[in-house]
Amino acid sequence: xxxxxxxxxxxxxxxxxxxxxxxxxxxxxxxxxxxxxxxxxxxxxxxxxxxxxxxxxxxxxxxxxxxxxxxxxxxxxxxxxxxxxxxxxxxxxxxxxxxxxxxxxxxxxxxxxxxxxxxxxxxxxxxxxxxxxxxxxxxxxxxxxxxxxxxxxxxxxxxxxxxxxxxxxxxxxxxxxxxxxxxxxxx
Amino acid sequence: xxxxxxxxxxxxxxxxxxxxxxxxxxxxxxxxxxxxxxxxxxxxxxxxxxxxxxxxxxxxxxxxxxxxxxxxxxxxxxxxxxxxxxxxxxxxxxxxxxxxxxxxxxxxxxxxxxxxxxxxxxxxxxxxxxxxxxxxxxxxxxxxxxxxxxxxxxxxxxxxxxxxxxxxxxxxxxxxxxxxxxxxxxxxxxxx
Numbered sequence: 316x317x318x319x320x321x322x323x324x325x326x327x328x329x330x331x332x333x334x335x336x337x338x339x340x341x342x343x344x345x346x347x348x349x350x351x352x353x354x355x356x357x358x359x360x361x362x363x364x365x366x367x368x369x370x371x372x373x374x375x376x377x378x379x380x381x382x383x384x385x386x387x388x389x390x391x392x393x394x395x396x397x398x399x400x401x402x403x404x405x406x407x408x409x410x411x412x413x414x415x416x417x418x419x420x421x422x423x424x425x426x427x428x429x430x431x432x433x434x435x436x437x438x439x440x441x442x443x444x445x446x447x448x449x450x451x452x453x454x455x456x457x458x459x460x461x462x463x464x465x466x467x468x469x470x471x472x473x474x475x476x477x478x479x480x481x482x483x484x485x486x487x488x489x490x491x492x493x494x495x496x497x498x499x500x501x502x
Numbered sequence: 503x504x505x506x507x508x509x510x511x512x513x514x515x516x517x518x519x520x521x522x523x524x525x526x527x528x529x530x531x532x533x534x535x536x537x538x539x540x541x542x543x544x545x546x547x548x549x550x551x552x553x554x555x556x557x558x559x560x561x562x563x564x565x566x567x568x569x570x571x572x573x574x575x576x577x578x579x580x581x582x583x584x585x586x587x588x589x590x591x592x593x594x595x596x597x598x599x600x601x602x603x604x605x606x607x608x609x610x611x612x613x614x615x616x617x618x619x620x621x622x623x624x625x626x627x628x629x630x631x632x633x634x635x636x637x638x639x640x641x642x643x644x645x646x647x648x649x650x651x652x653x654x655x656x657x658x659x660x661x662x663x664x665x666x667x668x669x670x671x672x673x674x675x676x677x678x679x680x681x682x683x684x685x686x687x688x689x690x691x692x693x694x
Contacts, residue, residue, distance in 0.1 A: 376614060379607055476631045
């Protein structure tokens with residue numbers, strides 16, 4: 316009897332380990348996470364408009380229907396990326412997500428304080444490789460470090476009423492993300 | 503032989519306990535650092551790089567992208583203020599004010615996060631299109647049949663969730679319940 320109780324206790328303890336392990340591993344094995352849903356429609360290092368959510372079809376659950384969304388699926392393995400987002404009428408935000416859908420940075424139009432949000436996205440390593448003097452001259456440039464080589468940039472613009480949605484989508488169509496050409500990388 | 507049966511038993515218990523707990527945690531959407539104001543709950547930390555493993559696993563499973571804390575805060579309500587599950591066949595009134603934010607949106611979703619079809623294609627309101635009283639407070643009627651004023655149709659579904667997103671707001675990880683973050687009240691007024 317005692318023996319079975321001990322086995323039960325041991326099993327339960329081992330179960331705790333199994334539980335923690337599965338929770339930790341899950342994001343890396345998920346085949347239907349946001350990144351996987353977006354990948355088929357979003358070529359690498361290009362801004363693509365996301366289809367507006369409708370009752371029958373939506374790319375991801377809990378998308379805000381008042382917003383026009385665009386996404387840039389980035390890959391920094393070949394070098395840093397430059398992002399330019401024109402600011403729309405009401406509210407524009409740019410959120411950065413790692414390959415595993417963790418939000419690591421976000422900025423909105425007011426924080427950017429200009430008519431466009433301009434920034435450079437790079438890995439910590441690429442940032443360290445930047446020449447010292449450039450860091451100084453680039454003081455007005457916003458540099459964002461990505462913890463992963465790949466991930467998602469989600470650009471969102473609010474249409475304060477449904478009638479403004481076409482205009483908002485139009486403004487968002489001017490957003491660009493493109494790799495910095497190697498010749499310019501050290502300029 | 504005894505050792506074999508014994509270890510088999512222990513492994514079975516481990517699998518049952520471990521996978522059961524994982525399933526339970528993910529279907530309940532458990533995460534640490536919940537901020538509950540009235541019937542509204544947010545997980546501000548889930549929208550940061552410090553998101554805990556439970557939040558990460560739950561996001562990966564549902565396929566949702568979290569609202570980044572630098573962008574806004576995502577509050578969800580599944581019940582009214584008296585704890586009653588939100589029912590699309592009832593009339594529910596959302597009234598009061600929201601915490602300070604540059605913009606907010608209120609959206610109605612099915613429990614799994616889909617928009618709900620309705621005759622007027624209205625899925626929510628933004629802070630700019632709402633009709634307000636002189637003191638700035640508002641009242642939104644969530645009901646299956648049309649109402650004058652701010653009417654949010656439910657499409658007559660059994661259950662739904664309300665999501666209030668505050669954009670460019672100071673509400674976040676360090677917010678405590680109380681006066682600094684007044685959330686609108688949710689009341690079921692009549693049920694057929």
